[in-house]
Amino acid sequence: MRREFFAGSNFSGRSAALLALLQSAGVPAFFVGPYAEAALSGLSSSVADELAIYRGDPSQPRPPFDALPIGSMLDRKPQSLSGGEQVLLALHSFAQSPFDTIAVDTALEQLDDVNRVTALAYLGCGAFNVALIDNRVVPPGWEIRSGTSPGRPFSIDWPALTSAITPQRAQAMTVRGLGFAYPNGRQIFDGASVALKPATAHRLSGANGAGKTTLLKILVGALAPAAGEVTLAGAAYRPWREGNRALALATQNPDQQWCGATLGEDMERRRAALRLRGDTNAINDARVAEFARALGIASLDQHLYELPLAARKRVSWLWPLIGAHPWVMLDEPTIGQDNPTRESLAHLLQHMCASGHGVIFVTHDDDFAAMLPHRRLHIENCRISSL
Amino acid sequence: MTPNGAVAFAIIMVIAAIASGAHGLVPLYVALLLFAAIEVGQASLIALRRAALIMLPLAAFMLIVWVGVVGRGPQDIAAGLAGSRASALAYVSTVAARLFLIVCLVQLVAFRFARETPLSFVRALRVPMAVKRLVVLTLSLVETLRHSVDRAHTALLAAGIITRGLSVRNLTNGWILMQTVWLTAITTVTARVRDKWPIELTVARLDPALAGGSNPLSAGDVGWLAAAAFAGLASQIASFHAA
Numbered sequence: 001m002r003r004e005f006f007a008g009s010n011f012s013g014r015s016a017a018l019l020a021l022l023q024s025a026g027v028p029a030f031f032v033g034p035y036a037e038a039a040l041s042g043l044s045s046s047v048a049d050e051l052a053i054y055r056g057d058p059s060q061p062r063p064p065f066d067a068l069p070i071g072s073m074l075d076r077k078p079q080s081l082s083g084g085e086q087v088l089l090a091l092h093s094f095a096q097s098p099f100d101t102i103a104v105d106t107a108l109e110q111l112d113d114v115n116r117v118t119a120l121a122y123l124g125c126g127a128f129n130v131a132l133i134d135n136r137v138v139p140p141g142w143e144i145r146s147g148t149s150p151g152r153p154f155s156i157d158w159p160a161l162t163s164a165i166t167p168q169r170a171q172a173m174t175v176r177g178l179g180f181a182y183p184n185g186r187q188i189f190d191g192a193s194v195a196l197k198p199a200t201a202h203r204l205s206g207a208n209g210a211g212k213t214t215l216l217k218i219l220v221g222a223l224a225p226a227a228g229e230v231t232l233a234g235a236a237y238r239p240w241r242e243g244n245r246a247l248a249l250a251t252q253n254p255d256q257q258w259c260g261a262t263l264g265e266d267m268e269r270r271r272a273a274l275r276l277r278g279d280t281n282a283i284n285d286a287r288v289a290e291f292a293r294a295l296g297i298a299s300l301d302q303h304l305y306e307l308p309l310a311a312r313k314r315v316s317w318l319w320p321l322i323g324a325h326p327w328v329m330l331d332e333p334t335i336g337q338d339n340p341t342r343e344s345l346a347h348l349l350q351h352m353c354a355s356g357h358g359v360i361f362v363t364h365d366d367d368f369a370a371m372l373p374h375r376r377l378h379i380e381n382c383r384i385s386s387l
Numbered sequence: 388m389t390p391n392g393a394v395a396f397a398i399i400m401v402i403a404a405i406a407s408g409a410h411g412l413v414p415l416y417v418a419l420l421l422f423a424a425i426e427v428g429q430a431s432l433i434a435l436r437r438a439a440l441i442m443l444p445l446a447a448f449m450l451i452v453w454v455g456v457v458g459r460g461p462q463d464i465a466a467g468l469a470g471s472r473a474s475a476l477a478y479v480s481t482v483a484a485r486l487f488l489i490v491c492l493v494q495l496v497a498f499r500f501a502r503e504t505p506l507s508f509v510r511a512l513r514v515p516m517a518v519k520r521l522v523v524l525t526l527s528l529v530e531t532l533r534h535s536v537d538r539a540h541t542a543l544l545a546a547g548i549i550t551r552g553l554s555v556r557n558l559t560n561g562w563i564l565m566q567t568v569w570l571t572a573i574t575t576v577t578a579r580v581r582d583k584w585p586i587e588l589t590v591a592r593l594d595p596a597l598a599g600g601s602n603p604l605s606a607g608d609v610g611w612l613a614a615a616a617f618a619g620l621a622s623q624i625a626s627f628h629a630a
Contacts, residue, residue, distance in 0.1 A: 022586050031586040037578035041589050043527045049506035053589075053596045079534040103586070220545040240551055249545045256538045259546050259563065261570055269563060273547035276556065305574045319546075 001126050005142040006133045009338040010310040011154060013147030015105055018131050021145075022103055029101035029129075030054075030094045032087060034309055034336055035253045039090045039107055040078045047081075048074040050089060056098030063127050065095035067118045076184065083110040083252050083332070084208030084364075091119055101129035108134055109335045110252070112207050112364050135338055136365060154296035154311040158344045161294040161321065162351050164287075170198035170326035170358035171233035173219075173246070175384070179227030180214060188214045189225070190382035198326075201349055201359040203369050205387075206379035212362045213252060215379070216329050219360075220244045245277060248324050252331040252362070254316035255305070263292060263315060264300030270319060283322055291322050310336045321348075327358040334365045346371035388426055390503070390511040391600075392608025393496045396422070396615050403619030404488050409481040411626035415488060418618035419495070422611065427498050434494035441490050446483040453479050510597050519597045520590070532572050539567035 004021070006014040022029045032039050044050040047070065068088040073081075078089060087107045094102050108119050123130045124139055132139070173196040180189040188211035196202055204212045217223040219230065221239030230237045232246055239245070251257040260266035267288045274283070285300075292300060295314050297307075304312060313336055320328035330349075334342045342365065349359050349372055363369055369376075376387040388396075404415055423431035453460060459470025460478035500508050509522050543549045543564055549557050583589060604612070 019582070019586070028588045028591075029586055031583050033578075033582050035578075037575045038582040041587075041592070042531065042576075042579045042583070043523055043589065043593065045505045045526060045530050049504045052504070052506050053592050055596070077530070077534075079530065099587070217541060217545075221551065222541040222544040224551065243547050243550050244545055245547070247545075251542075251545075255571070255574060257542045257545065258570070259542055259548055259567060261566075269548055270546045273556075277547065305570070 002129045003124060003126070003139070003142040004129075004131045004145050005138055006131065006145050006147065007138065008147045010336070010341065011308065014133055014145075015147075017145060017147045018103055018105060018133060021131060022101070025101065027101070028099065029103055029131075030090075030097060030099040032090045032094075032102065032104045032107045034106045035083070035255070038105075039086050041093075044078055046074065047076050047078055047089060050078050051093055051096065054093040054097040056096060060098070062095055063122070063125055065091045065119075065122050067115050068092055080182075080184075082209045082213060084112060084115065087111060088115060088119075088208065091122065095122075099128070101131070103131040105133045106135060106336045108132075109136060109365065110208075110332065113366070115208055116364065135334070135336065135342070136367065154308070154314065156296055156314060156341065156344065157294045158348065161291070162348055164290055164294060165321065165348075165352055165355055165357075166323045168323060168326040168356040170356060171246075172196065172198055173237070173327065173358070174231045175215075175219075175228065176231075177228035178215075178218070178225050178230075178384075180211075180218060180223065180225045187382055189228075189384075192228070192379075192382060192384045194377055194384040194386070196327075196358060196360065197375070198358045199353050199356050201353050201361065201372055201374035203372075203374045203376045204360060204362045204379065205364075205376055210379040211382075212379055213331055215384070216249060216331055216360070216362065219329065220247050220249050243277070244325075245279075246325055247327040247329050247360075248320040248322075249329045250316045250320050250331065250333060252335065254309075254312040257316055257319075258304050261303055261305070262300065263297060263302050263304055263318075264288075266304065267300070267318075270324065274324060283324060287322060288318075291318050313337065314341075317345075321352075326356070327360065328352065330359075330361040332362055332364070334363060334368045342368045343371055388499065388607050388611065389603075389605050390500060390508050391513050391603050392605060392611060393499060394512065395604070395608070396611045397492055397496050399612065399615040399619055400492055401489055403615070403622050404485050406619075406626075407485075407622040408626035408629055409477070409484070410629040411622035411624075412481075412484050412488065413625065414618040414621035418614050419488060419492060421614065422492075423495050426611075427495050430498040430501070431495060434491060434498050437494050438487055438491035442483060442487045445486065446479065449479045449482065450476075506596060511600055513600045513603045516594060516597065520593055523593055523597065524590075528576070531575055532568070535568045535571035535575060538571050539564055543567060 006018050008014040041050060041053050043053055068085065070092060078086065081089060087110050108116055111119055120139060123132060176193045178189045178192040181187045204215065206212050214223065218225055221244045224240035258266050259269045271283055289300060295318055296311065297315060304315065307315065317333065320330060333345060346368055353359055378385050378387050400415060407415065453475040454472050458472055458475060460475040462478065463470025463474055505526050509519050512519060544551060548560050548563055
């Protein structure tokens with residue numbers, strides 16, 4: 001059985017090389033892409049159905065993959081699972097499927113440490129063919145391949161980006177007695193409290209599905225808590241009622257945050273929303289263009305969905321970086337990003353903290369977190385603790 | 388009751404509802420209530436509430452258009468009569484009652500088989516594989532659209548373009564939400580069709596997953612089909628006499 005690792009930096013053509021390899025094999029292979037659209041089948045309305053679609057011949061068993069409590073999740077909708085849970089579900093599906101080959105394109109970067117080790121050990125067990133792309137580890141003993149057809153580069157001008165960051169005065173934010181459960185009854189927070197300090201980077205950690213992204217959604221007002229309060233500079237802050245006026249969010253999957261088809265349209269709509277609030281800190285066209293150029297995008301007419309995934313991820317940082325809000329929140333910012341980019345981003349966020357921004361980031365990337373001085377906030381058993 | 392029986396029951400009821408007049412709806416509602424009480428039980432109340440939530444805005448819209456704005460029913464217009472708001476109200480009431488019955492019926496059948504997954508429900512149907520595939524693909528598109536609404540809603544809320552509650556901002560920016568939902572749905576499906584499905588031949592995996600089917604009809608099914616046929620016949624007779 002072959003175990004192939006596709007090495008290289010972003011835009012080196014490694015994803016294209018992986019797909020070409022699978023297509024040239026002439027037999028179907030299981031594919032776990034970087035985001036949900038290419039991780040799950042898209043044909044099921046429940047976890048039970050997702051497993052049923054991929055179930056193969058039980059007389060030809062394969063080593064089981066049991067990192068997820070599947071028995072308690074059968075009724076849940078696959079698309080409502082967290083990013084990491086979706087990847088684990090995909091691996092579960094593969095484990096009982098008849099496919100001889102699995103290809104994983106940076107998807108393991110969404111897993112927490114325990115699940116990541118489990119997944120890598122499973123993929124390396126030698127019972128089936130594996131093709132893997134990952135920015136965080138090169139599994140020992142695997143055959144190394146590299147991309148052969150470099151695509152369009154989207155190089156970031158880090159010095160320009162750093163110098164364009166404007167000072168902010170983020171205000172202290174507190175969460176007290178937070179309670180939240182999803183409509184299916186799954187309790188995420190129960191009496192959770194945390195204090196977020198200005199000019200500081202905070203890392204939200206926790207197992208896949210613990211509620212990291214849920215907390216971010218509550219803080220930007222996309223979800224309303226059942227109990228508890230949030231304060232900003234000591235005053236009550238209810239973004240779920242009054243709208244978000246403090247935090248700029250970059251989502252884990254960049255495609256979950258676009259508000260328009262082109263970068264210019266997306267930015268204009270966000271700026272119009274700020275103007276409606278009477279925000280006089282106008283972000284003009286020149287500033288948007290300056291940040292876009294620094295992130296490797298030449299024109300604001302660039303269609304967001306036509307960019308490669310790694311480039312879309314970088315563009316998703318534009319709104320948090322541009323200074324629209326004093327607090328920035330980045331959900332798994334380094335997924336799909338190569339080592340130089342991760343390192344430079346860590347330095348940039350450190351610079352933002354020094355400039356008065358408050359930073360909250362979610363990541364399972366310990367190497368990235370180690371490059372950025374931060375307070376670690378851990379979510380476990382519906383509570384948030386400071387480590 | 389089997390999925391095949393439930394689908395056949397629903398088809399007879401829907402055809403009868405479409406073909407009947409206002410008076411003919413009474414026996415169909417009797418059959419519907421019996422089905423709700425015997426087959427679904429307490430969850431029927433949720434089905435009724437959901438059907439009402441779906442139908443009320445539509446009924447309100449029809450009232451505004453036909454009773455408020457036009458002032459006479461479409462049958463009056465077709466016959467060249469002056470008509471009245473009363474006849475327009477009768478028309479709107481009949482259409483709304485008919486649609487409510489159909490929506491409620493679909494909800495009740497869904498609740499009757501709530502313990503089955505959509506895939507196992509479709510698998511149990513005695514229909515050609517192509518039809519089963521079509522139903523699953525349609526359901527998956529519905530699921531994608533629902534998920535796209537959630538994603539787009541979150542994106543626009545975080546950007547402050549819309550609000551969670553009622554607001555003028557939502558009225559003026561509602562179209563952005565619709566556009567974002569469509570963009571999200573289209574790109575989701577495109578990514579799936581471009582990357583995942585050709586490598587796995589994912590859609591072909593449906594065939595073994597959907598193969599097989601239960602016996603076409605159980606004794607209970609036959610009883611319900613007879614009840615639906617009787618209600619349909621009574622409905623046509625009542626409609627004929629009323630006419």
